[in-house]
Amino acid sequence: xxxxxxxxxxxxxxxxxxxxxxxxxxxxxxxxxxxxxxxxxxxxxxxxxxxxxxxxxxxxxxxxxxxxxxxxxxxxxxxxxxxxxxxxxxxxxxxxxxxxxxxxxxxxxxxxxxxxxxxxxxxxxxxxxxxxxxxxxxxxxxxx
Numbered sequence: 001x002x003x004x005x006x007x008x009x010x011x012x013x014x015x016x017x018x019x020x021x022x023x024x025x026x027x028x029x030x031x032x033x034x035x036x037x038x039x040x041x042x043x044x045x046x047x048x049x050x051x052x053x054x055x056x057x058x059x060x061x062x063x064x065x066x067x068x069x070x071x072x073x074x075x076x077x078x079x080x081x082x083x084x085x086x087x088x089x090x091x092x093x094x095x096x097x098x099x100x101x102x103x104x105x106x107x108x109x110x111x112x113x114x115x116x117x118x119x120x121x122x123x124x125x126x127x128x129x130x131x132x133x134x135x136x137x138x139x140x141x142x143x144x
Contacts, residue, residue, distance in 0.1 A: 003071075006106065006113065009074060009103055010103065010106075013103045014100060015068050015072035016068060017071075018099075019064060019097055022094075023093050026041065026060070030057070033057070037057075040055060051092075055092060056091040058128065061097055061099070061127060061128045064119060065083070065101065065118075065128070066080070068117075075137075077136075078135060079134065079135040080133075080135075081135055082131075083130065083133075084131050088126050089127040096121065100117070100120070101115040101117050104116050111138065112133060113136060114133050115134065116131060
């Protein structure tokens with residue numbers, strides 16, 4: 001199954017994914033990436049930081065955006081050309097994060113699409129925002 005081709009994408013199209021962040025997610029991410037920054041995994045250390053408790057890796061939220069781009073819009077078979085993100089707020093254990101992407105520009109001649117990307121927490125606060133430039137799949141397979 002492939003994602004949407006450039007001909008199937010319209011400005012204003014959106015897709016999203018929602019997940020509650022667990023302590024297991026944060027420890028798993030640390031183990032996978034090797035990022036054992038104590039701000040993420042050491043509650044005693046994190047107590048004395050600006051946030052007062054451990055925070056999720058910012059890249060974890062970007063992973064939620066990657067999920068939407070790679071599985072929904074444009075979807076399977078698409079290639080990320082660039083992803084620019086700004087971190088606005090911390091994500092804590094127990095936060096429910098919704099990653100959303102919205103098509104803002106299409107260049108059919110070059111098979112490129114630009115999407116606004118952002119994550120919000122359960123209070124509707126933006127925790128990460130940015131832009132992705134994607135190359136959708138060129139065509140659907142004929143043998144499906």
